[in-house]
Amino acid sequence: MNRRNFITKTTASSALLGLGGLSMGSCSSRQRHITILHTNDVHSHIEPFPKSHSDYPDLGGVARRAALVRRIREENPNTLLFDAGDIFQGTPYFNFYGGELEFKLMSLLRYDAATIGNHDFDNGIEGLFTQLPNARFQLLSSNYDFSNTLMDGLVKPFSVYAVDGINVGVYGLGIKLEGLVNQKHYKETLYLDPYETALDSERILKEDEHCDLIVCLSHLGYKYKNENRPSDVKLAASTRHTDLVIGGHTHTFLEKPTVVKNRSDKEVLVNQVGCFGINLGRVDFYWDAARNKNGNGVTLTI
């Protein structure tokens, strides 16, 4: 939250100083590199699966993920780490400690933000609220309206991270709760249309916050047979400015990110890395100096 304040302040002062006509052209003369790391649907899987597990023998584990994240941060300090929801529920750690460990460990790994999955309501909205002091990362959701709940003001629709002079805008989207989560758990949380709120959030991030990269953390699910159900693939196609959708909910193990053409015929990446902390997703973005611009070529290596 402090980080967010800092960014808000610097953006304000830069606008102010802009009147003075300051010019320092040096920053766009070198390449920039931002690494985005992501998980989804970790479901309280803190320890690796047992060696005897028939599906995921000896895979996963937060201590190993921490080592990997640290190594990547040493390679590139300009790294952001996100989660796409369903942090809670799946091992006795959640039943025993109510999500305390999950949030504390994510803080230890220096997660920057996460969106809220349906299972994050499993101990009720009170259960989620209780664990918030353990989260040194921001919860993001632009389509859950918590105004009439005790989470009011504690979840932001989006956040901006200024990394190496690049503004990374991140917004969150959650799945429809009715029919999926007991109403006594989500209480008066309102679910708003994810496509509409996505368009609003990305427009603000692009036009008002001047973001160079826009990421959506979504717990909508990768895609569904029923075309009317909101999904990441359909969401990506309906946006204008979003560059990357980091998805969750459907526990989809994608071999590589799916490339979707958006409304402006621009390519958007949709990614999801299965579940239970078995994989870490990594997307590296490189920016060239403006003067080296050669047409519209973004090289995509997936």
Added chain:
Amino acid sequence: MKHFVVFITIGCLLACHQNPPVLSQIKASQLQIDDSLPSYDSVETFLHPYSRRLNQVLDSALAYAPKKISKGDGEYNTTAGNLLADIMMSETRPIFKSRTGKDIDFVLFNHGGIRSILSKGKVSARNAYEVMPFENTVTVVALQGTSVRDLVSYLVRAKRAHPISGMQVVLNRDGSLKSASIQGKPIDGTRIYYIATSSYLVSGGDNMIFFREAIEVFETDYKIRNMLIDYFGKVDTLNPKIDNRFVRLK
């Protein structure tokens, strides 16, 4: 010094807005978390007291099973099924009675909902998690006697050892229904029966569509797993028997 850093950042941000950098390359990869990675010590250290406590609680013996308890040791009723259904009956009855003043007539659970055996020897809370990893709760459904007959037809058609308690179903040699009774009495189509079951089945799991005819649904909010743990803590020995509650005549 701090101000200087802020100043540089501001200058840089500003310049970038005037002359934005151009996205040139995107690389995506997926990294598997496996044993090639070392464990980050501070995570292990942090975790230790929690995992020790968890393992202590999960692995301390609550009860003792003199023999293996399995859902595969009988044709239409099994040791594991009978144990689970009987626990659901004995543990739900007083709760339901105190909340509504009514009695549970019988229990229906699903054979597929029992996810593990209980091995011979000590029984712990960890075993309850293995048997019942899901978060399903005990739900009580009020059904008209006519709908209870549909429930019995379902059991006859399913040909599976779906666990029951408080009810007897006898099949002929060819698998057709011979008789069905609840608390020792024939099913009365005109009366209402109260059935304790799993929230999973009430919401349509295992195609138990007769629950759609529910007159009323009472949610106990009691997780089936917690019910097992509580029961294991109360008794010394688990010694369920195969009996004649659901049988096919030879």
